[in-house]
Amino acid sequence: MNKLKLIPTCLFIVLCSLPLSLWSAEESTPASTEPALNLEDHTKTLEAAEKRLAIKTSTTELLDPIALEALAAGQFAATCISQQEAEQAKVKQGLDSIGTAAGTATTQEDKELQTKRKDLDQQKKEVETQLAQCRLLALKATQIQEQVSANKQAIVKERLFARSPSAVSFILQTLQEPSLWATEIQQIISTLVALPINYRNLSIALMYGLAGLLVGLVWSFYKQHTHSQQEITELVKTSPTLASVWRSIINFMPWILGFGLTSLALHYNHPGVTAINELASTLFLFMISYVIISAMLRPATKSKDFTPVIPATSKKLYYWARIFLLTILLGLLFHSTLFDTDPPSSLVGLIRVVLGTFASLALIRLLWLLRRSVPWLQQYRLYILGAVALVSAIVALWLGYRNFFVFLFNGTFGTLFITLVAWLLLRIPTEMFDGLDEGLAQWQQRLRKRLGIENGQRVPGLIWLRLAHAMAIFALMSLALLRLWGMSEQSMQVMLTKVMDGIQIGSFTLEPMRILIGLLSLAILISLTHLIKNSLSNHWLNRTNMTRGAKETTVTIAGYLGIILAILIGLSIAGIEFTNLAIIAGALSVGIGFGLQNIVNNFVSGLILLFERPIRKGDWIRVGVTEGYVKDINIRSTVIQTFDRSDIIVPNSELIANQVTNMMLSNQYGRVIIPVGVAYGSDPEQVLFLLRSVGEANPAVLREYGELKVQVFFRGFAESSLNFELRCLIKDVEKQMMVTSELNIAIEKAFRIAKIDMPYPQRTIHIASDSAPLKTVQKPTTKTEDLS
Structure with a gap:
């Protein structure tokens, strides 16, 4: 069963039981039927916004509508400017085509041209007037946005550094008037008792939380008892980090669903x-x-990215995590507006200082304990930066800068949380990509087989998917951090608009979103190309009468065409204009003329090899002193694997310009020639018969193949032997050495049975002596012959 199958089901059941009032409220919301604003409407809106902006305010909430109105007007002005500039260029082109006035019109044609010219001149004035108004609107919108941003910064700065009584003043006030404590305690209790709680909504929320808790308990119990070891192993192979997080989710799903709902x-x-x-x-x-964090500290398998925590440290982490959670919850309560009184309560002020101090110290301690178990936390010194920021927050809190303390504390904790989530979103897909390159999990092996990727080969196009994924995660992380540290919603919308529409850099427009989509398209199209190549090679072309070389050429050309199309489509989606590529191609042509002749020569030779097919993948060839099998034919070079399994890269130009011996060009047949010597005194006819019989008895030998049938010859008389030769044609030239060995063994056996001796070199020595007559002694001498 799929690991995520039960979660959507539970969430669907719970969400379907939401109060009908929520759905009815959404349904009762009328659709926006407001007409689109024109130039005059936006101008009036900005004039009203300028008047409202002139009124001094101390809250940023009143500035947000003005910022949105200015943003909408700016977008309308940008669209208007682009449209009017296009219209202006069109009118100018019409005037240029007509030409200038030639005095008084004499013919009917001149009168028509003059009338047309007047119409175009009038249209030109109208377009220029409209363009000027649009530019003025854009200028006003920009000015209002800048003023709104400046006012917001001033208000935020005033709030951020607004000083309340310090902790020392609270302590002194408490020591001077001890009786205030009893009164303030009663005020705190009365405030907590008289909270304006909507108990109906709170009870509904608690019921949802209880339902989520129960569903989570059932689901967690079910998964813990049905999760097989094979599924766990497969998940670990897919992504060890995902396996660890999944195990933590199973354990803590009741609390996640309860608090989340x-x-x-x-x-x-x-x-x-x-x-x-x-x-x-x-x-x-x-x-x-x-x-x-639990997944990081208790990983499903060993990883260099985090080290399992020891039991002593685990107890400390659990202890300080409870302190941190308790102080945070109490701090949220006492830092709320419920306890903001005038004059400020000294007891509430001290409680806020104590809770903020303990929460900051607890977070510092947690970072210090985690630094050894999380290497990236120590590698980038994030725990030191966090500790410095939290100590600064504590100092600000004791000095009375409560808002600055909240800003630093929330920013530090939020940064750590966002970094943690971003690391998780970056790590899990990276492990999956690595598994795809190696084929660790079964589904990854099936996908590699489907794409036709051999063992040890990386998935083509995956590098672009990795790059797009990293860019997307870092972009989302940057946006979240900017929003966390105070970027206004207006500035965020402006930045997102620029990201979507592009950033103008001189005459070049940088469009990050289009670049990201282009990279994704490139990765998908390259993977699709290899899928098509694999389908061509294993399925479609097998149903044709094409030869093996033609099939390989078709697959290779289809692959190159697919890669070229993927690059062109990716560049087009990314916003690259091909007119600029023409300039680059012109510059490359100059470079080709000077230093790239060899590369172009090899490229053209590669195309000739693909179309002419003098050699094919898998052929046994000999190029100079290099002999082996053709492993791969690329555009620039060809890889030859020798018999000792070493790869030799040969430029394609050498294969075209030099002599190449292809043992397997037209067929797989090969010639075997075996020289044989027998001793003097042997019957030549018997030797010829035995050699022919041995050749015809071997199953790998072609017995009758026209003029290339089994042939035996008596080659001549040597010093110590009668020389014969067996020539035969075999079905597969790749088995030449093996067939030669088999024939040699069969020849020796046949000669041994027929009692035909193999010769050895002989010498006749005459010994001269005065006392004894000459004797003839035949002494055998050994002579080593290289039969290899």
């Missing part, structure tokens, strides 16, 4: 107290963080 229900049904929403959201985020 509670927070979601409170978001749509406000409980009346904002602090309750913040508490539920904090618990949900804490559980997500705990799941990720």
Whole structure:
């Protein structure tokens, strides 16, 4: 069963039971029927926005509508400018085609041209007037946006560095008036008791949380008892990090669903107290963080990216995590507006200082404990940066800069959380990509087989998918961090608009989104190309009468065409204009004329090899002193694998210009020639018969093949032997050495049975002596012959 099969089912059941009031509220929302604003409407809107902007305000909420209006007007002005400039160019082209006036019109044709020229002149004035108004609107929109941004920065700066009484003043006030504590404690209790809670919405949210908790318990129990070891092993091969996170999700799913559904229900049904929403959201985020950190500290397999934590450190982490969570929850409550009084309560102020200090110290301690178990946390010194920021926040809190403390604390904790999630989203797909390159899991092996990728070969086009994935994760991480550290919604929308529409750099427009989509398209098209190549090679071409070489050529050419089309389509989607590529091609032609002749020569030779097919993949060839099998034919070079399994890269130009011996060009037949010597005194006719019989008895030898049938010859008389020769044609030239060995063994056996001796060199020595007559002694001498 699929690992994620039960989660969508549970969520679907729970979400379908949302109150009908939510759905009815959405359905009752009328569709926007407002007509599109024109230039005059946007101008009036900006004039009204300038008047509202002149009124001094202390809240950024009043500035947000003005910023949105200015942004909409700016977008309309940009569209208007582009349209009017195109219209202006069109009118100018019409005037240029007509030409200038030639005095008084004398003919009917001149009168028509003059009338047409007047119409175009009038149209030109109207377009220029409209273009000027659009540019003025764009200028006003830009000015208002800049003023809104400046006002927001001033308000945020004023809020951020607004100083309240310091911790020392609270302590002194408490020491001077000890009786205030009892009064302030009663005020805190009365505030907590009299909270304006909407108990109906709160009870609904708690019911959703309880339902999620029960569903999570059932699902977790089911998964823990049905998760087979084979599924776990397959998941570990797919991604060890994903396996660790999945195991943590199974263990903590009840709490994740419980807090998540509670927070979601409170978001749509406000409980009346904002602090309750913040508490539920904090618990949900804490559980997500705990799941990720638990997966990192208790990995499913050994990994260089995190080290399993020892039991002593685990206890410390658990202890400080509880302190951190408790202080955060209490801090959210006491930092809410419920306890903002005038004059400020000294007891509440001290509680805020103490809770903020303990929460910061607990987070510093957690970072310090995690630094050895999470290498990337120590590699980039994030724990030091976090500790410095939190210590600065504590100092600001004690000095009375409560808003600055909240800004630093939330920014530090949020940065760590975003970095943790980004690392997870970056790590899991990276491990999957690595597994695809190596074929670790079964589904990865099936996919590689489907794409026709051999063992040890990387998945083509996957590098572009890796690049696009990394760019997307870092872009999302950057946007989240910018929003966390105070970038306004208006600035975020402007930046996203520039990302979508492009950033103008001189005459070049950089469009990051189109580049990302282009990279994704390139990766997908390259993978699709290899899928088509594999289908051609293994299925489609097998149903044709094409030869093996023609099939390989078709597959190779299809692959190159697919790669070229993928690159062109990817560049087109990324926004690269091909007119610029023509300039680059012109520059390359100059380079070809000077230093790239060899590359072009090899390229053209590669095309000749593909179309003419003098050699094919798998052929046994000999090029000079190089002999072996053709392993691969590329555009620039050909790879030959020798008999000792070494690869030799030969430029294609050498295969075209030099002599090449192809043992397998027209067929697989090969010649075997075996010289045989027998001793003097042997019957030549018997030797010829035995040699012919041995040749015809071997199953690999072609017995009758026209003029190339088995042939035996008596070659001549040597010093010590009668020389014969066996010549035969074999079916497969690749078995030449093996057939030669078999024939030699058969010849020796036949000669031994027929008692035909193999010769050895002989010498006749005459010994001269005065006392004894000459004797003839035949002394055998050994002579080593290289039969290889």
